[in-house]
Amino acid sequence: MPGIRKHAVARRPLAPGAAVVLLLAALSASVHASSAQRQAPDVPAPPPPVEDFVTLTEPEVLAKLPERERAMVERSPAARDKFEALLEVSDLQLADIGSKLDAHVPSVSDSLLLYRAVVIAADRRLRSPEAKVEPRDKRYKNFERRLNKQLALLRAFFTELPANDVDTGTAVTETVKRLRVAALHSALDSNVLDGPPQDQEQ
Secondary structure (H helix, E strand, O other): OOOOOOOOOOOOOOOHHHHHHHHHHHHHHHHHHHHHHHHOOOOOOOOOOOOOOOOOOHHHHHHHOOHHHHHHHHOOOOHHHHHHHHHHHHHHHHHHHHHHHHOOOOOOHHHHHHHHHHHHHHHHHHOOOOOOOOOOOHHHHHHHHHHHHHHHHHHHHOOOOOHHHHHHHHHHHHHHHHHHHHHHHHHHOOOOOOOOOHHHHO
């Protein structure tokens, strides 16, 4: 168009040395990006949450037991007898965990949690109104002694637990400790962990 000048921009050719530098920089950036992609760790998908059986009712716990163990509890007519049966089942559950550890199974978390659910069910059954077990009853002392033996076995398991099961084993052990102390309190009809009143300490 008239009156308008077109200005051509002249590009200077790159010096040979500068071209080599740019080429090397581009290659270095490409290699670095490829290396970063190769070294990026693959983040594994988180494992599915382990089912916790603490909140299950007694019938729900029984439904998860093997048929023979379930029958041991169901055929017991009275609440006190059901407590004794649940206590026997807890021993069987621990024996089963020991067998699985000997077989080097990948995980025993579900078995540990089911064992804990059985022990909690036994404690609830012993303290239920139907059982009519008063404090200082020998059943509480028997319960405390049995749990103490089971705690020793649980501690022995820790050297064989798969690494991913250690937290579960710790949580189960703490629950059994708490139930053992509670059984001892009921056996003595007192809180053995309470210190003396403050007025006696002064």
